[in-house]
Each structure stands twice: as structure tokens, then as C-alpha cells.
Amino acid sequence: MKIIGVRFREVGKICYYDPDDIDIDVNDRVIAETDRGVECGRVILAPRELSNKYDNPIKKIIRKADLEDVVRYEENMKKEKEAFDICKAKIIELDLPMKLILAEYTFDNAKLLFYFTAECRVDFRELVKILASIFRVRIELRQVGVRDETKMVGGVGSCGRALCCHSYLSDFVPVSIKMAKEQSLSLNPAKISGVCGRLMCCLKNEAETYEYLNKKMPREGASVCTPLGEVGVIVSTSVLRQTVKVLVNKSEDAKEIEEYSLSEIRVQA
Structure with missing residues (x-):
């Protein structure tokens, strides 16, 4: 069975339909039945075979839109x-x-x-x-709600680009304060909140990467052994660069901060 993906609003949800042997390609306009009634939508996903079993019945498109429909x-x-x-x-x-x-x-x-x-x-x-x-x-x-309002109206985020929810996100993604903590962002609400007043959707974009990299990083304050055999204490970390700054005792009266990659140090138990 073949299906196509249709979107009825610029950044709305993608709905799946049976093309019913009609020659349809991406960006074509089609007329289909929705929960709200008959709608005119744009094809986002080209016809493809449905690989997994789909329990819910898939509606057929009514027709390909003609000039009068457009x-x-x-x-x-x-x-x-x-x-x-x-x-x-x-x-x-x-x-x-x-x-x-x-x-x-x-x-x-x-x-x-x-x-x-x-x-x-x-x-x-x-x-x-x-x-x-x-x-x-x-x-x-x-x-x-306020998130839906922002998605419908649109706007520009603090990054200077169009809002994620209005430009490409079909559905809202779950976002938590934990994501901001793992990315070492300021927990000031004004810094991590979007136009809607809720946590920024883009926090989700790099959440998995930061979660993976943070697991590899030793904690600040941990004792480590440097490549020269010196013992020091981690004073700061760079998650993306995977480096640490270590306070090393050079002598009784002298201490220096040196930077090492994770592969160069050995964390002491």
C-alpha cells in the first residue's frame, strides 16, 4: 500500500493519505477530507510504500487540485x-x-x-x-495555549532567526530545565525562554549530544593525573571540546592551570 504525506498549513502536522493510483508528486496540491472538513493541502512526502502495519484506516485523497481549486x-x-x-x-x-x-x-x-x-x-x-x-x-x-499562539503568529527568536515552531516544527517537542543545565546555560528565565514565555524548543536540538558528552566528562573537583605524572584538580570543563582545565601543583609555592584533552588525563579513584 502506498501513502503520501500532506500538510494543510505551512507548518502544520503531516497527515497521511492513500494516493489512490493518482499521479502525485511533492509540492502538488491535493483535496482531502480532514477532521475539520474538506481541505486543500500540499504534498510534503512523495508516494512511498507503507512498510509497517498501520492499524488506523488511511483515507484516500479526493482528487488532485486543479487551477479552479487553487x-x-x-x-x-x-x-x-x-x-x-x-x-x-x-x-x-x-x-x-x-x-x-x-x-x-x-x-x-x-x-x-x-x-x-x-x-x-x-x-x-x-x-x-x-x-x-x-x-x-x-x-x-x-x-x-500560548505555544500554539506563537506557532500560528510566528516571529523572530533571540537568535535572530524565524521561530522553530513557526518555520519547521510540525509538533511541539518536550523540553525540560534539565536540558538547559546539561548545556551549561544560564537558568535565568529571560535567557532560556522563547517568545511564548515557555522554555525554548531549540534546547531539544542538542540535548542528546550534550547528554552523551557529559557522561564522558569527569566532574569538577576530581583529582587527575596529567601526562607528566603530576597530580591536579579539575577546575573547569569544556563539554563540546572535551577538554578540562587542571590546577597543577608545580611546587609548594607554585600552582598553574593547564588544559588537557580527556584522552591525556587519568582520573584518580
Whole structure:
């Protein structure tokens, strides 16, 4: 059985479909059924054989998008901007404690979704009635968290590059303070937090490498024997370079700090 990977938003999740013997290649537009309704997506993964058994049924794509479908998709994008402005104005008018993030039409225009954040539960029933009377489609409001908000809106991180979640991460990765500790980063929240206020997703990028290298490093304060047979104490380590600085007793009155690679020293028990 062959499958293809389809993404319906720029950095959304990759959904898998049966191409149903249709000639499809990467970057082609296709029309498919999703949990939200009929959508127009872009093929990210070319057709390939499904090697492992997949318990859940795999839907077939409806068709390959034609020029008319593409035009309709682009028109929906324009309509979403208009819907966003109207909904935002109504939120202000009703004085609702919520922040509108994104408006999204399904491809078949059967549903209009609005994503928002709020610090508490919001009674938006009146807002839904007003929006339904304006747009004459099914209205759905979805509350999202701060990480989802950042992923949808995008921005620039402290590194000066586009946010990972908005540029290439399909799903959020679990990040912990332990990762920052192992990478010897400052535990100042302002230094290791992203635009969303949560720990930066990029801490995960080198977590496995640091975890592996840290296991090979001796602890600071450990006694070691240098290549010259001198005994010293480790005062600092460089995880990436795999080197240590050792305080060596040259004489009763003289001490020097020298740098060695791990292969040059022997840790004393």
C-alpha cells in the first residue's frame, strides 16, 4: 500500500493519505477530507510504500487540485483576513476577555474557525450567534495555549532567526530545565525562554549530544593525573571540546592551570 504525506498549513502536522493510483508528486496540491472538513493541502512526502502495519484506516485523497481549486484556496486566504477583522471588532464590541489569533476557512467554506487565547473561561455564545448571522456558515471558536499562539503568529527568536515552531516544527517537542543545565546555560528565565514565555524548543536540538558528552566528562573537583605524572584538580570543563582545565601543583609555592584533552588525563579513584 502506498501513502503520501500532506500538510494543510505551512507548518502544520503531516497527515497521511492513500494516493489512490493518482499521479502525485511533492509540492502538488491535493483535496482531502480532514477532521475539520474538506481541505486543500500540499504534498510534503512523495508516494512511498507503507512498510509497517498501520492499524488506523488511511483515507484516500479526493482528487488532485486543479487551477479552479487553487484559485478558491487563495480566495479563502483573503476572506480569512476579512473575517479576522470582523471578529476582532465584535470581540471589542462585546467586551470579551479574549485575544483573537487566527481565522480559518475550510476549503469547502462549510465552516469558519476562529482561534483565540484567554486567561479564563469565556462565554462566547453571543459572539457565535453574531458571527453566524454575518458569515452564514458554521462557526467554531477554539481556545489555544500560548505555544500554539506563537506557532500560528510566528516571529523572530533571540537568535535572530524565524521561530522553530513557526518555520519547521510540525509538533511541539518536550523540553525540560534539565536540558538547559546539561548545556551549561544560564537558568535565568529571560535567557532560556522563547517568545511564548515557555522554555525554548531549540534546547531539544542538542540535548542528546550534550547528554552523551557529559557522561564522558569527569566532574569538577576530581583529582587527575596529567601526562607528566603530576597530580591536579579539575577546575573547569569544556563539554563540546572535551577538554578540562587542571590546577597543577608545580611546587609548594607554585600552582598553574593547564588544559588537557580527556584522552591525556587519568582520573584518580
